[in-house]
Amino acid sequence: MLVLGAPLDPADHHQAAAQQALEGFTRSLGKEIGRGRTVNLVRLTDASAAESTLRFLLSPKSAYVSGQVIEVGTPQEPEGAPDGDRPLTGRTALVTGAARGIGEAVAETLARDGARVVVLDVPGAEQDARRVADRLGGTALLLDITAADAGARIAEALPDGLDLLVHNAGITRDRRLVNMPAERWIPVLEVNLASVLRTTDALLKAGALRRGGRIVATASIAGLAGNAGQTNYGASKAGIVGLVRSLAPRALAEHGVTVNAVAPGFIETRMTAAVPLFIREAGRRMNSLAQGGLPVDVAETIAWLAHPGSGAVNGQVVRVCGQSLLGA
Template sequence: MTDRYASFVRSGAGRALVKRLGLPDPPRLRRHTPGDPLLNGPALLGSATGGRLAGPVGKILTAAGVELRDPATADAQERFGALVYDATGVTDSTGLRQLYDFFHPRARSVLPGGRVIVLGTPPDECGTPREATAQRALEGLTRSIGKEFGRGVTAQLVHVTAHGDAGTATGLEATLRFLLSGRSAYVSGQVVRVGAGAAEPPADWDRPLDGQVVLVTGAARGIGAALARVLSRDGAQVVALDIPAAGDELAAVANEIGGTAVQLDLTAPDAPTRLADHLASRHGRVDVVVHNAGITRDRTLGRMDADRWDSVIDVNLSSQERINDVLLERGLIPAGGRIVSVSSIAGIAGNRGQTNYATSKAGVIGLVQSLAPALRERGISVNAVAPGFIETRLTARIPLVVREAGRRMNSMAQGGLPVDVAETIGWLAWPASGAVSGNVVRVCGQSLLGA
């Protein structure tokens, strides 16, 4: 679907009109192409007094080929691909001044499509109430930066546990690589928690899913098809699943990526068992399960019949529970496995005319948050992504005024693409992302709606 407004804005006449009238100005986003460098310029790495992560992060970035600059010696006129700040040393509110001193003189020094990352300690792990207060304050800083810097610059807060190996390359590298790269073009204003789970760095960061068997439900079109392509590009053997009615489109996607197609209605009583039998006989396991299948049956609650309610809850939420139960019970998801579910910002903010859909997507968040601690001992991570306005055939059918509002009401002033959701799920699926679990990451260009 073409965003004609964004195309016009990038023309000479459009640029002049936007500037004169103060209209939304969608930037060109820096998206990932295989072989791209991690950043489009050097990174400035700073730290609060007593920070514990600047050393490990410097080693990670240097090994990834990033040019590092020290705030004490950097050229005042230089522009940066990223500003990275270790705020773990901030132990009370007065220490927050150190972030002002780092970011204030450099607010205009970030290149278009650049990245801002602040590293902190999870507030619930802090030793004192004052430290927890200061660390929680970082969330307001990063979300505001995401709305201020513009030009496709994203800003994230990464809470890194003080326990285990999360402060080393093993636990943190995958998250830094994702957030700094073009893969995270439509992810901004997020808080990601990196815990102490096991992580396996790949032999080749351009193919971080080599050797992995990945199941993608709802793979025939839209976000699901983009998922299949991205995961295959990253080295996965993809099992693409969709309903029999979408068989032709599903087969086309599977043939394109050299994967396999499974036609199955996930709401059928025997669907979980049939799927488990297929995975066991063909692959012996499934390393990553991506629950992408979903439907909408919109009506306001007072006008909604029971069938619309039941079908949406069944497809979007209950089927995920049933599949997880069977795959886990039969041991088909091994240690190091990943479960990634697709939620929605509707599950966070709600949406008029979508009580059934919002309920199901909020339930997906609950599923992830409840399963994560339960599966930690088995070495399996569980996360969710919550897309905002993504340019698909479904959003193309939204009335023009509502569609334009959805596109513009975010820090990027544009809709995302299916590939943006796919790249985020890809990161959560990597074996190297084992320290990330129980997270809900919005892919919404930092939507102005919701949390």
């Protein structure tokens, strides 16, 4: 189900109250409706810019997206008419951490939509990265994203530039803060946040992202709601949200590139398979859909943000969590 609203008007508290009420209505209905159904709210500025968003939210591609509030603004660039089945034809996508898990599904989905994909992963994951790249007719780029020169090496590997940059690589090193040594804190902040800041800055500065491009970073509901044992991970993923909100308007104005984040909830991957059984079962069930999500659910959300018609979606953090009971 879809609820349509408008952005809150700071100069009109009656309008703002009514529009905010729609948010409470949507989130409450999401928790009532059950049976695998979803409810989302779209705040529209310009209805002509909303087609890709409405199509996504009304299709099974958004099966694990519920209770979300998504703002669709005004597109900056006139949108061409993309190929219906392969809307990303002619575009180059770089996905970090794409040798397995969510990243692999993202690469596969963007390739399905016509993009040429570059599968970036650590040298230790060479076999898997090459397997994914070969299967999708793309190329593998073996690189630790925390390397100081990672941005320069990406730009060098893609001399014609790129259109879609998906920051997906991420790690966990869980421990309660009282027992958290620097060896568990630093790598999580480095992989999940500092490298995203460094490579984004380097690629934007080098002009490597073409106009009409997209940056999508991977946050987590742990960064929005907090999670015991994950102060390092929660901090890194909350940092992604700050990056997106601050950079999005400037990147669009200066480079014609949108910047958004997805915040997955419990997604069935090797990362969540390593969680102890009791916590894993709770994580799987504690959402309005009472089940875990699949990597493809995150991948389809990224494919919607990458779509040429989604240029009016900017600075958004979209949870892919089945409306997890953790956080809003």
